[in-house]
Amino acid sequence: MDVTALATDYDETLAEEGLVSATTFAALQKLKESQRKLILVSGRQLPDLKRVFPHLGIFDRVVAENGAILHDPATGREQLLAPVYPPAFVDSLRERGVDPLLVGRSVIGTLVPNEMIVLDEIRRHGLELEIIFNKGAVMVLPSGVNKATGLMAALDDLNLPVDGVVAIGDAENDHDFLRRAGYGVAVANALPSLKETADRVTLAPAGDGVREIIDDILRGDVTTADAETNDVAIARVAQG
The missing domain is CATH 3.40.50.1000 (HAD superfamily/HAD-like)
Structure with a gap:
């Protein structure tokens, strides 16, 4: 090679x-x-x-x-x-007590077991987002x-x-x-x-x-x- x-x-x-x-x-x-x-x-x-x-x-x-x-x-x-996330989505995660909540330009990060709340909010907002794991970390990104x-x-x-x-x-x-x-x-x-x-x-x-x-x-x-x-x-x- x-x-x-x-x-x-x-x-x-x-x-x-x-x-x-x-x-x-x-x-x-x-x-x-x-x-x-x-x-x-x-x-x-x-x-x-x-x-x-x-x-x-x-x-x-x-x-x-x-x-x-x-x-x-x-x-x-x-x-x-990648496209940016709607501010309302981040606000909803904060309101539900997701902590830590690391907000980037297109990625949102947190830790296990917060993925269940994140998934629930993705569904509620009707967003095309994916949850990706990195050992104990949870990342939320646009699909694909x-x-x-x-x-x-x-x-x-x-x-x-x-x-x-x-x-x-x-x-x-x-x-x-x-x-x-x-x-x-x-x-x-x-x-x-x-x-x-x-x-x-x-x-x-x-x-x-x-x-x-x-x-x-x-x-x-x-x-x-x-x-x-x-x-x-x-x-x-x-x-x-």
């Missing part, structure tokens, strides 16, 4: 507890230096990503709000890829908007084919994202269902798993690691 880009989720994939380690960031820099593209695909809102990861400029494109926002860090350009559609918008913007993209993630909202890419990877700490979707599961969790994939890309072909023994692969991860 000729890898032209790496598309990665943020929380519990690239980052652990919201932070990207120095070794993981160094691996991103090495991949960037190899003339490959880097794409961040996250459920977080863009201002939040800028706050927790000040080096967002290392990415060629950022997909935020689970596919609803496309951002070019080099120019600062932002493109809304997800990380896969956001990835395709980013690739179209970069004029890149999807066949050369390695996508890596950990949770429920990464299924279509991994399936749509040329090669889908689940980190070791991913949900069992995502591991079944993926073409490959890393030996290491989160950021170390991303570094594992980057090392293999830089060695020649990310898919060659599938034929290696676990002992050899584990040794390579430990060596960094």
Whole structure:
């Protein structure tokens, strides 16, 4: 496989507890230096990503709000890829005590078990919205908007084919994202269902798993690691 880009989720994939380690960031820099593209695909809102990861400029494109926002860090350009929600819908969630309630430009976020109230309000307002889970988080998005559609918008913007993209993630909202890419990877700490979707599961969790994939890309072909023994692969991860 000729890898032209790496598309990665943020929380519990690239980052652990919201932070990207120095070794993981160094691996991103090495991949960037190899003339490959880097794409961040996250459920977080863009201002939040800028706050927790000040080096967002290392990415060629950022997909935020689970596919609803496309951002070019080099120019600062932002493109809304999804319709906005009616203010009355948000007001109704507040009135029913949904807490926390994170309101983005197109995505609304909360936590389990608030999805039952959210679903009830979607029906009451007659809206074409979907509930997407991300482990304990609940996201509300316009129907058909997800990380896969956001990835395709980013690739179209970069004029890149999807066949050369390695996508890596950990949770429920990464299924279509991994399936749509040329090669889908689940980190070791991913949900069992995502591991079944993926073409490959890393030996290491989160950021170390991303570094594992980057090392293999830089060695020649990310898919060659599938034929290696676990002992050899584990040794390579430990060596960094």
